[in-house]
Amino acid sequence: MELLKQMCNIFAPAGDEGKMKSFILDYVNTHKKEWKAEPKIIEGDGFQDCIILVFGKPTTAIFAHMDSIAFTVKYDRELVKVGGPRIKHNYPLWGEDSQGPIECEMSVPEGSKKAYYKFDREIDRGTQLVFKSDFRTSDDFVQSCYLDNRLGCYNALKVAETLENGIICFSCYEETGGGSVGYLGKYIYETYGVRQALISDITWITDGVKHGKGVAISMRDRGIPRRSYLNKIIALAKESNIPFQLEVEDAGGSDGNQLQASPYPFDWCFIGAAEDNVHTPDEKVHKNDIQAMTDLYKYLMEKL
Template identity: 25%
Template structure:
């Protein structure tokens, strides 16, 4: 597994709406392996491998959750709001990184009852002595991502932004592995998924695919006293049955399951009771697109320390490659 590439992808700065750095990294990595590459008006990166068969869209989102500055106090502390699903409890005392490399620490006002903790009761400390000094580094509307390091933990990996840089990684490695495909393949690296599947919606309208598969993370039920969910790390990539945004099309679901069975690739079935992926907007595009999702089991989603299994990732690459090698 190309850990150095995954490290670059997860370390890259790219909160929703600010995907320029991660988009450039991906474009540089794949440009020699595709027939055509472009960036649309929304900022989606679209890479095409030409073929004569059905038009297949593979979607992985580039963006990550983050925070946006809403105000600066006279004492130099930054008030902020969320970009995507940011929990106040998980964010407390975490470090954040701005595009200009300024680093801050998330703190909170004194509270007698931690149950009342909300983002409006929190602030970011960038070490400024007053508002004037803070304004030299950060302004209202500036955006930050969480700041944490990529770490290998035996068979597992932990890093920020594995949601969904791991999907981008799988798409990149699949592009490299594919020698020939009878299908017309559109690998789309989307923007603003964390803000409501926005980039995928416009990209799908442009691509007008016959079928679509998103590659994203999903939650697990394999930690102590976890909420019940029949997905765990190390048991293979998961074929989505349903989430809050999508009921997977039977043909796409069965395509993934049958290909896994035929090639002895381990897989799991996923029913997610909340959340959604790019396929949630893709399948409603134009007159409808048969859509599904290949999910990577991930612990601690939407935290600075998301965790996935190397084996699940490698098997996802194998499965996606096998699917695309054959006529769909």
């Protein structure tokens, strides 16, 4: 889990994904010659901080968002949410401003819905702060902030090791409603004719989705994937004998929603391990579900 641990410690809140982009590019360039197929790397000004990896003759794309939830320093020590992080008194935060590195704590007055920072000086207005990582593993679980979605990116990089034909898109801005998937989808549809996708992201432990029961295939959340494509995914998952669970929710969203809102005829399905303690420093995922996630992605990318 060393790779995942490194990724959970990288500062990459929504809108400031540059460090994660650099990490992934370095990792790909270091390891690509060890992979079954060497990808074409597409990135640069026209793609902002996103990365596209193209393997062979692709028919399906994996989307994994690099950004995390965070907080922005407002006025009078107040913190504004980036995405939907949970707030709690004394949560550890870190970042950097013009005056230097910052390690501080969150302050939530009793009965208040607002969060503030506790630090020995004023932090520059507009500074982004993220949860401080405390990466823990046990026989069964891994626990840290930002498993959503460093684990989705980790999964994509593990799939890349054996991928012969396919595309992996590392996207930005997902935690704040999207913004990069539209042009990524446009590029891969118009350049490669790819119009089906898997969303490598992390979902929630709920009444119907449990730890250790396999990767979750989402039949719907706020978005609804096309049923014929969903049925094909489920049939392949059954054929694979890899453990999986079916998820049905009425809230939540992902890069899949942005693909559905694009002017391109994409089919998509969210497939990911489920976590407890969502959007906190203590997100928790079962190791068997991580393995099932990677195994199912490898199988689907061969069959779709």
